Amino acid sequence: MAIPVETFFLAPDAEGTLQAQIRQMIAQGILSGRFRKGEKLPSSRRLAAHLGVSRITVTLALTELQASDYLESRDRSGYYVSENAPEPPAFADPAPRRETVDWARALGRRYSDGDTPEKPLDxxxxxxxxxxxxxxPQLFDHANWRQCALRALGARDFHALSADHYDRDDPSLVEFIARHILPRRGILAQPSEILITMGAQNALWLAAQVLLTQRRTAVIENPCYHALRDILTQSRCHLHAIDVDRDGLPPEALPRHADVIFTTPSHQSPTNATMPLDRRRALLARAADREALIVEDDYEFEMAFLHPPLPALKSLDTEGRVIYVGSFSKSVFPGLRLGYLVGSKPFIREARALRASVLRHPPGLMQRTAAYFLSLGHYDxxxxxxxxxxxxxxxxxxxxxxxxxxxxxxxxxxxxxxxxxxxxxxxxxxxxxxxxxxxxxxxxxxxxxxxxxxxxxxxxxxxxxxxxxxxxxxxxxxxxxxxxxxxxxxxxxxx
CATH class of the missing domain: 3.90.1150.10 (Aspartate Aminotransferase, domain 1)
Incomplete structure (x- = not known):
């Protein structure tokens, strides 16, 4: 691997001759571990032009480093960091900088005090x-995902993966969700009512940001998805927790001042309770009575290997009161980070604008690869x-x-x-x-x-x-x- 010439620079306050400064600069790069054994240095001509010095000055510095075993010369190839170069010392952690910023005052908001537990990366x-x-990994279809990724990387799809679509999504992926995924949950939606997100957690964050203010009240299940509670706490809204029972969230426990109700009716997180059909209807009626909105997280509906799942709460909604959250992170693989929001056009319009201001849109390559994986039957x-x-x-x-x-x-x-x-x-x-x-x-x-x-x-x-x-x-x-x-x-x- 070649070391970029841009990583070399002479400190303006350095002392000694130019040759000594160049020699010290390269030696420090090796001793600090920035330049590793076997890596190629830029040519003496390029390095001289970049540093603004004569080529002979650079050549003499490189020759001395070779004599000291920091570098080795290979015929017609140039200089490389020597395999016999001194090993970077196992330095202790550097002494902390003398920071003068009072971060307790400088931080306007805190996001690191949430309840989301740390899971071992290993x-x-x-x-x-x-x-x-x-x-x-034994269950995932690596071969077909790879083929879909290669297809998405082809010239035909170059624009889909390389262009900045600003606030737009891959139409192929949106169409598949609208025509194949949502109807399985009893939901009919137009493309303008669907927004691709970076997984379900991003969808919940967008919903919270668009729907909640410091004066509004969010209702959550207790227990509930801990990351959702972190999101709502950060939004500074009022938070009202309702204990779930064996059938999930009890509608009669909703407070009069509820504005947005977050629920997992098909597969309560984490108790796994399934809300019966009559309770779903009662929840919709109570929400309508309070003029509240409902955010339905329908995670893991695909894993219905015992009985067919009940229709989604969104499918029973005749007033546009329910905002539906879906995700491919659990059904395909977590690192995919693709989910979707389904809601009325005014809500999706604002969520789309917020998403565009934060991350534009999920990567085009991942969207198009997922669209192929889904449409070719590999997902099913x-x-x-x-x-x-x-x-x-x-x-x-x-x-x-x-x-x-x-x-x-x-x-x-x-x-x-x-x-x-x-x-x-x-x-x-x-x-x-x-x-x-x-x-x-x-x-x-x-x-x-x-x-x-x-x-x-x-x-x-x-x-x-x-x-x-x-x-x-x-x-x-x-x-x-x-x-x-x-x-x-x-x-x-x-x-």
């Missing part, structure tokens, strides 16, 4: 990862294969949980990818998670999902999207043994 190295939201094949595998994993997990007498607090009526669990009252699952990691087991503590200061500490989530069936039984056995051992025990048990 989750795949754990043998028993009951971790939610990740994908199993992936969903069928994933649902079939998830059904088998869930069966194995439920049998293992039953064998060890572990308490299930909630499971999806039509499928999904996780089970909501309840440990004994004296168990803090955050501490339990730490102890289990030493045994190669990952779980998701439940406390961040709850709102308020007195959060239950004994709930947790087990996902089966990222763990093969053959490892589930042993993983659950380790979990059960740790629960039986009681708090404070078992931390040093070998894997």
């Amino acid at each position: 989750w795949a190295r754990y043998p028993y990862p009951f971790i939610y939201g990740q994908t199993d 094949s992936l969903i069928r294969r994933t649902a079939r595998v998830f059904a088998g994993r869930r069966e194995v997990m439920e049998a293992a949980l039953a064998a060890h007498g572990l308490d299930i607090a909630g499971r999806g009526a039509f499928g999904g990818s996780s089970i909501w669990m309840q440990a004994p009252d004296d168990v803090d699952t955050t501490t339990l998670d730490t102890r289990l990691r030493a045994q190669g087991v990952l779980i998701e503590p439940g406390a961040p999902f709850f709102h308020g200061p007195d959060r239950p500490r004994n709930f947790y989530r087990l996902a089966y999207s990222s763990i093969p069936s053959g490892r589930i039984v042993e993983g659950i056995a380790r979990l059960a043994r740790e629960l039986d051992s009681g708090p404070g025990h078992g931390a040093d048990r070998p894997c």
